[in-house]
Amino acid sequence: MALKRFMTLPRHILEGEKAHPEATGELSSILLQLGLAAKLISLEVNKAGLANIIGFTGQENVHGEQVKKLDIFAHEMLIKAMDHGGHFCVMASEEEEDIIHLPPNKKIGKYVLLFDPLDGSSNIDANISIGTIFSIYKRISPGNGPGNLEDCLQQGYKQEVAGYIVYGSSTIFVYTAGHGVYGFTLDPAFGEFLLSHDNIRIPKSGRIYSLNEGNYFSWPKGLKDYIKYLQANYYNGKPYQARYVGSMVADIHRTLLYGGIFIYPGDRRNPKGKLRLCYECNPMAFIVEAAGGRATDGKERILDKKPESLHERSPIYIGSEDDVLLVEKFLRESREAY
Numbered sequence: 565m566a567l568k569r570f571m572t573l574p575r576h577i578l579e580g581e582k583a584h585p586e587a588t589g590e591l592s593s594i595l596l597q598l599g600l601a602a603k604l605i606s607l608e609v610n611k612a613g614l615a616n617i618i619g620f621t622g623q624e625n626v627h628g629e630q631v632k633k634l635d636i637f638a639h640e641m642l643i644k645a646m647d648h649g650g651h652f653c654v655m656a657s658e659e660e661e662d663i664i665h666l667p668p669n670k671k672i673g674k675y676v677l678l679f680d681p682l683d684g685s686s687n688i689d690a691n692i693s694i695g696t697i698f699s700i701y702k703r704i705s706p707g708n709g710p711g712n713l714e715d716c717l718q719q720g721y722k723q724e725v726a727g728y729i730v731y732g733s734s735t736i737f738v739y740t741a742g743h744g745v746y747g748f749t750l751d752p753a754f755g756e757f758l759l760s761h762d763n764i765r766i767p768k769s770g771r772i773y774s775l776n777e778g779n780y781f782s783w784p785k786g787l788k789d790y791i792k793y794l795q796a797n798y799y800n801g802k803p804y805q806a807r808y809v810g811s812m813v814a815d816i817h818r819t820l821l822y823g824g825i826f827i828y829p830g831d832r833r834n835p836k837g838k839l840r841l842c843y844e845c846n847p848m849a850f851i852v853e854a855a856g857g858r859a860t861d862g863k864e865r866i867l868d869k870k871p872e873s874l875h876e877r878s879p880i881y882i883g884s885e886d887d888v889l890l891v892e893k894f895l896r897e898s899r900e901a902y
């Protein structure tokens with residue numbers, strides 16, 4: 565994808581704000597801060613591989629600083645970057661059991677931030693791509709004081725902004741405010757995100773299916789039938805391809821660009837699957853739908869599901885519209901559950 569000459573993330577955000585006269589500039593400021601946090605996390609993630617080589621003890625680095633686990637580092641970095649702009653009334657993170665309140669002396673805002681600071685971090689030692697996922701809502705609790713749990717348990721269709729950063733061969737920042745999906749590649753030479761994926765549209769169907777086939781025997785029967793169907797048929801005259809990174813952000817980023825389907829199903833052992841509804845499934849579903857795709861739990865639209873708890877899981881079938889519709893048909897028409 566050709567880089568747009570110097571359309572930087574800040575310029576794109578500010579131009580987006582100008583296109584919406586009602587915009588207060590708050591979401592722009594939030595996105596700019598997230599871009600800063602992304603750069604700092606990217607720096608740390610890319611350095612991590614060296615941690616064991618250049619004498620980092622894993623406890624203290626050469627500067628005598630404590631070397632934190634990367635996901636804790638990312639979690640703390642995001643909070644530090646986002647807790648003083650006066651934009652949020654409450655936050656929630658995959659790394660914290662409870663909701664996160666702003667420090668007492670900080671201005672309270674009208675937005676809510678949910679995030680998975682570093683998804684797939686167990687892959688970092690194998691140098692496999694990992695990612696940060698974020699989701700922004702407007703508060704629904706009354707008043708101007710601290711937000712509450714209900715602010716964090718909103719249905720996904722109410723999101724204002726959703727995005728992810730994938731730390732791979734490049735660091736790419738992808739976001740949507742519901743009107744188009746935009747990707748920016750970090751140019752390490754001068755530390756700026758440059759527009760590289762302008763208005764991403766997911767193909768209506770694709771040749772790639774992505775799920776952990778190690779769980780095959782626990783799958784619902786309809787899913788087994790669907791995968792067997794793909795393996796017995798062709799896509800535009802070529803066999804279907806199985807691709808599975810095991811890192812949700814990487815698998816969904818590829819699905820967004822190339823088309824196809826990513827699945828983390830509920831199964832006999834884990835009926836709700838593994839991925840978290842509030843800060844993994846919802847933001848990814850918001851992005852994929854904004855790019856023209858589809859995301860359900862096999863039956864219900866992800867973005868319509870009402871979360872009952874902060875860390876609840878949901879099965880997810882997400883990607884090209886035709887592919888998700890087809891697996892839903894197999895699931896609906898199969899007689900047995902498993």
Ligand code: P6P
Nearest residue numbers: 683684686776810811812813838
């Ligand atoms: P499995 C990474 O640990 C993660 O949370 C997601 O990023 C990824 O899609 C999934 O788990 C992989 O899970 O069970 O296939 O290893």
